[in-house]
Amino acid sequence: MTTSIEQDKVTDKRTVILQTTLQLLSERGFHNTPMSLIAEEAGVAAGTIYRYFDNKETLINELFLDLKREMLQHAMARIEPGDTTEEQFRKVWRNFFHYYVTHEDEMRFVEQHHNSPFQSGDVLAAVEEMYAPFANMFAVGVADGSFRELPMEMTSVYIYDVVLAFAKRQLSGKLKMTDELLEEAVQISWDAVKGT
Amino acid sequence: MTTSIEQDKVTDKRTVILQTTLQLLSERGFHNTPMSLIAEEAGVAAGTIYRYFDNKETLINELFLDLKREMLQHAMARIEPGDTTEEQFRKVWRNFFHYYVTHEDEMRFVEQHHNSPFQSGDVLAAVEEMYAPFANMFAVGVADGSFRELPMEMTSVYIYDVVLAFAKRQLSGKLKMTDELLEEAVQISWDAVKGT
Amino acid sequence: MTTSIEQDKVTDKRTVILQTTLQLLSERGFHNTPMSLIAEEAGVAAGTIYRYFDNKETLINELFLDLKREMLQHAMARIEPGDTTEEQFRKVWRNFFHYYVTHEDEMRFVEQHHNSPFQSGDVLAAVEEMYAPFANMFAVGVADGSFRELPMEMTSVYIYDVVLAFAKRQLSGKLKMTDELLEEAVQISWDAVKGT
Amino acid sequence: MTTSIEQDKVTDKRTVILQTTLQLLSERGFHNTPMSLIAEEAGVAAGTIYRYFDNKETLINELFLDLKREMLQHAMARIEPGDTTEEQFRKVWRNFFHYYVTHEDEMRFVEQHHNSPFQSGDVLAAVEEMYAPFANMFAVGVADGSFRELPMEMTSVYIYDVVLAFAKRQLSGKLKMTDELLEEAVQISWDAVKGT
DNA sequence: TATGAATGAGCGTTCATTCAT
DNA sequence: GATGAATGAACGCTCATTCAT
Numbered sequence: 001m002t003t004s005i006e007q008d009k010v011t012d013k014r015t016v017i018l019q020t021t022l023q024l025l026s027e028r029g030f031h032n033t034p035m036s037l038i039a040e041e042a043g044v045a046a047g048t049i050y051r052y053f054d055n056k057e058t059l060i061n062e063l064f065l066d067l068k069r070e071m072l073q074h075a076m077a078r079i080e081p082g083d084t085t086e087e088q089f090r091k092v093w094r095n096f097f098h099y100y101v102t103h104e105d106e107m108r109f110v111e112q113h114h115n116s117p118f119q120s121g122d123v124l125a126a127v128e129e130m131y132a133p134f135a136n137m138f139a140v141g142v143a144d145g146s147f148r149e150l151p152m153e154m155t156s157v158y159i160y161d162v163v164l165a166f167a168k169r170q171l172s173g174k175l176k177m178t179d180e181l182l183e184e185a186v187q188i189s190w191d192a193v194k195g196t
Numbered sequence: 197m198t199t200s201i202e203q204d205k206v207t208d209k210r211t212v213i214l215q216t217t218l219q220l221l222s223e224r225g226f227h228n229t230p231m232s233l234i235a236e237e238a239g240v241a242a243g244t245i246y247r248y249f250d251n252k253e254t255l256i257n258e259l260f261l262d263l264k265r266e267m268l269q270h271a272m273a274r275i276e277p278g279d280t281t282e283e284q285f286r287k288v289w290r291n292f293f294h295y296y297v298t299h300e301d302e303m304r305f306v307e308q309h310h311n312s313p314f315q316s317g318d319v320l321a322a323v324e325e326m327y328a329p330f331a332n333m334f335a336v337g338v339a340d341g342s343f344r345e346l347p348m349e350m351t352s353v354y355i356y357d358v359v360l361a362f363a364k365r366q367l368s369g370k371l372k373m374t375d376e377l378l379e380e381a382v383q384i385s386w387d388a389v390k391g392t
Numbered sequence: 393m394t395t396s397i398e399q400d401k402v403t404d405k406r407t408v409i410l411q412t413t414l415q416l417l418s419e420r421g422f423h424n425t426p427m428s429l430i431a432e433e434a435g436v437a438a439g440t441i442y443r444y445f446d447n448k449e450t451l452i453n454e455l456f457l458d459l460k461r462e463m464l465q466h467a468m469a470r471i472e473p474g475d476t477t478e479e480q481f482r483k484v485w486r487n488f489f490h491y492y493v494t495h496e497d498e499m500r501f502v503e504q505h506h507n508s509p510f511q512s513g514d515v516l517a518a519v520e521e522m523y524a525p526f527a528n529m530f531a532v533g534v535a536d537g538s539f540r541e542l543p544m545e546m547t548s549v550y551i552y553d554v555v556l557a558f559a560k561r562q563l564s565g566k567l568k569m570t571d572e573l574l575e576e577a578v579q580i581s582w583d584a585v586k587g588t
Numbered sequence: 589m590t591t592s593i594e595q596d597k598v599t600d601k602r603t604v605i606l607q608t609t610l611q612l613l614s615e616r617g618f619h620n621t622p623m624s625l626i627a628e629e630a631g632v633a634a635g636t637i638y639r640y641f642d643n644k645e646t647l648i649n650e651l652f653l654d655l656k657r658e659m660l661q662h663a664m665a666r667i668e669p670g671d672t673t674e675e676q677f678r679k680v681w682r683n684f685f686h687y688y689v690t691h692e693d694e695m696r697f698v699e700q701h702h703n704s705p706f707q708s709g710d711v712l713a714a715v716e717e718m719y720a721p722f723a724n725m726f727a728v729g730v731a732d733g734s735f736r737e738l739p740m741e742m743t744s745v746y747i748y749d750v751v752l753a754f755a756k757r758q759l760s761g762k763l764k765m766t767d768e769l770l771e772e773a774v775q776i777s778w779d780a781v782k783g784t
Numbered sequence: 785t786a787t788g789a790a791t792g793a794g795c796g797t798t799c800a801t802t803c804a805t
Numbered sequence: 806g807a808t809g810a811a812t813g814a815a816c817g818c819t820c821a822t823t824c825a826t
Binding site: 028029030031032108111112115116117150151153154157158160161162164165166169174175181184185188191192 | 224225226227228304307308310311312313346347349350353354356357358360361362365370371372377380381384387388
């Protein structure tokens with residue numbers, strides 16, 4: 001019989017493994033982080049990880065998808081039904097930036113994953129699905145003339161890659177994003193994609 | 197006596213190793229590519245690689261610096277003394293884009309390197325130096341009012357990260373950059389950074 | 393829960409590795425004995441050795457110190473508080489001889505170690521400490537006139553190197569040490585170092 | 589046609605290789621000295637060594653035999669027909685000591701060789717032969733009562749191993765052999781082996 | 785469920801030896 | 806003869822994974 005307390009224990013152990021993995025992998029890289037180290041830091045036996053994850057690749061991919069999910073939830077924070085497309089766009093921009101800047105480990109891990117052989121078809125498909133709310137926002141915005149008639153993949157550059165680039169510079173100390181600069185950057189992105 | 201043919205042989209072997217490394221590492225990642233595989237694909241014995249490179253890290257870093265150099269030379273192609281800052285900016289934008297789109301392996305390799313433990317202080321310093329012409333272009337542009345008074349690290353987002361993002365989408369097939377779209381993208385970047 | 397049987401298993405595996413190492417290294421030399429061979433002969437996997445010893449050097453040095461300890465304990469066997477310095481000297485002489493003659497592998501291993509790059513500062517310091525009882529015996533003997541006033545390093549030649557030389561000849565079959573010859577040899581050493 | 593100058597060149601190259609080998613091996617040990625390093629230090633190509641020596645083992649063994657020969661010649665220096673057995677014994681003792689103390693590399697190399705897997709049957713047999721003059725001295729000495737009736741292998745301990753032990757202590761700095769101490773040591777050895 | 789000792793394939797690297805020039 | 810680039814077997818060691826307890 002599984003009581004909810006036992007269930008919690010299980011959840012905890014899984015969560016601890018994931019958190020430890022995130023921290024270690026963002027600091028040390030995927031290939032410089034042995035499973036044995038993750039186990040040690042997580043306070044579990046090496047074999048225990050394999051009760052929750054099939055293998056190292058699965059562990060990494062599940063963590064990646066968890067983080068992507070979390071990241072996109074953050075991006076949609078405080079978006080309200082009545083918001084105009086422009087308001088939504090600006091909020092998402094700032095949300096992304098804020099998330100990255102306050103979640104360096106997550107950002108580093110996700111960026112490492114993007115440039116790695118772990119990016120399998122399954123993972124990419126799962127990520128694709130998560131972007132549905134954004135695809136929707138874009139579709140609505142194009143339909144009502146808020147966005148220019150550009151491919152969504154082009155618009156996304158200004159709300160995803162540009163934001164990421166700013167966040168990285170901020171974290172590395174190369175750039176100090178004041179509120180002013182931030183609003184300039186948001187404005188540039190909005191100008192890039194807004195309808196006429 | 198060293199004839200030019202013998203010289204060529206030496207150059208060839210080194211070059212073959214570098215090219216094989218580039219191809220394999222861009223496809224399989226740094227840590228999923230054993231030296232033995234590089235040797236096999238390059239058609240040399242495992243030990244031979246070590247005549248030309250001290251170790252795997254050195255091999256990867258020399259390749260990285262070679263590619264960075266090549267990439268930056270491409271970026272400056274057809275820039276002429278008389279060009280205005282705007283003309284220079286647009287040319288560099290298009291040059292970068294063209295280079296990435298036609299050098300997928302190079303791009304993937306360099307991007308992987310950016311998020312890797314191989315980025316040592318020495319390598320970073322060497323790269324820094326290579327960027328001098330761009331730093332200069334920016335300084336001149338700011339001085340004569342062609343560029344807005346923004347931190348260079350901010351301007352670079354629109355001529356480096358944005359271009360890279362477009363190139364990746366183009367290569368992945370998610371976006372088909374027509375000449376028109378390209379010019380729009382260039383225009384957006386220029387609007388983002390130009391002086392008033 | 394750790395039962396004593398489990399404990400024994402652990403001890404056994406470590407011990408088996410040490411014994412196998414002793415045998416192989418004394419026969420084949422340090423550099424002609426790969427870790428893989430030690431593993432094979434010990435009946436464990438190659439990686440298992442590294443659970444018990446950090447690396448080959450550590451394995452060899454720990455074995456060396458273990459053997460030195462054992463050897464010196466043998467040398468002090470049956471020495472009793474009431475023994476005169478002469479009795480002690482003679483007993484130690486015979487004990488050393490007996491130990492070497494009945495522990496050929498140990499002797500060869502230790503001799504190899506003495507002429508090897510494994511003799512690090514740490515090891516030498518540890519050995520130095522083990523010789524304290526002998527240094528003490530010598531100091532007392534000099535003080536009470538039992539030993540001549542010679543540097544200890546000179547006295548040690550007649551109780552260490554000479555014994556070793558005899559043991560080697562005995563083991564190689566070049567010399568058959570009868571009890572008579574043995575006592576002659578002891579007498580010669582004693583005459584060499586005794587006080588007047 | 590081989591002129592004597594060419595012959596000298598050949599001799600020189602062989603000699604240079606042997607000398608370089610001696611120096612490097614005594615300093616770095618047999619297995620920490622690659623053939624390529626010997627070649628480099630000797631100023632010849634790696635392949636050249638193989639014109640003079642079949643392989644590394646042969647090189648080492650030939651060097652060993654050369655040194656043994658040289659060492660034994662030194663040991664017999666200034667021995668004259670009219671010398672008594674005692675005079676001969678004392679001269680040889682001092683000669684050996686002097687040789688070791690002034691030829692540290694040679695001593696270290698030879699000692700390493702004694703405790704190594706290079707000691708093959710062939711080498712041992714060759715060494716055996718070299719000792720003939722000493723065997724003869726001993727036979728004569730026993731016959732005329734100068735030496736005790738002991739196995740030669742026992743006598744040799746006091747003129748070989750004991751001397752070596754003193755030389756090592758002197759070279760390591762543990763013992764400063766004054767002329768007085770030296771003569772005491774010689775006397776002890778002579779007392780050990782002289783007839784009644 | 786959880787453990788962690790044990791496994792062994794696989795890695796980066798070295799170096800004695802060969803052989804085309 | 807002499808060279809030194811090239812070879813490739815072999816080494817020390819790591820670590821993802823398994824499984825008896």
